[in-house]
Amino acid sequence: MSPVLLALLAGAVVGLALGGMGGGGSLLAVPALVHLLGFAPVEATTASLVIVAITIATSLAAHGRDGNVRWRPGLLFAAAGLLPAALGGLLAARLPAALLTAAFSVLAAVAAVGMLRTRDDTPRTGSTSIARAAGAGAGLGAVTGLLGVGGGFLGVPALVRVVGLPVRAAVGTSLLVIALTSTASLAARGGTLSSLDWAVVGPFTAAAVLGAWDGRRLAARISGRVLQRVFGAVLLTVAALMLLDALVPR
Secondary structure (H helix, E strand, O other), rough: HHHHHHHHHHHHHHHHHHHHHHHOHHHHHHHHHHOOOOHHHHHHHHHHHHHHHHHHHHHHHHHHHOOOOOOHHHHHHHHHHHHHHHHHHHOOOOOOHHHHHHHHHHHHHHHHHHHHOOOOOOOOOOOOOOHHHHHHHHHHHHHHHHHHOOOOHHHHHHHHHHHHOOOOHHHHHHHHHHHHHHHHHHOOHHHHHHOHHHHHHHHHHHHHHHHHHHHHHHHOOOOOHHHHHHHHHHHHHHHHHHHHHOOOOO
């Protein structure tokens, strides 16, 4: 199968995940870029940030029109993550590929377990600690910058529990946070952008954008818990394969 066709198929799946659940697509984008399309881990995380940032920007506009983006808390949350995202982007280029792959697989496994378990995403009541919100935003930014993931699977629960947003608003607001932190990380990775195979990244991104719109429609018809469990099972398998790849050199 040609690389372009593989990129289109993988991009569609990533877009479905982003559109259907407000995040998690980058946890599939990186493995697809590495194992299906032959990208090195550092290039894959950079390409993933490009794909996620553009796909999320298109979804953010739709969520904004629907009134699901809380701009002030979202901007404050993102501001705390901008510097960690940039530093993470710089650090990623200096780490061994096997270490990046292993770290990514562990993160994917943690996210998968969280999706398979029933979680209480009830908004937190009472006053919100600025320090807690800043800490959560900084942590999310660092993960985004280092591993090239959007972080929606971490951002949505944090915005619900720490900031106190309703789930629907947290999904929309997390897109704003991810778009900004991804851009900060990409700015730090500027030197690796020119080395990307844009003949592959371009179709991948276009398919992800279209898939995200289908994902939003799919989410309206299928239970969110069902979507999470299916995605969690797939993600756990991907995490195991990537960890094996990191521990057993070819």
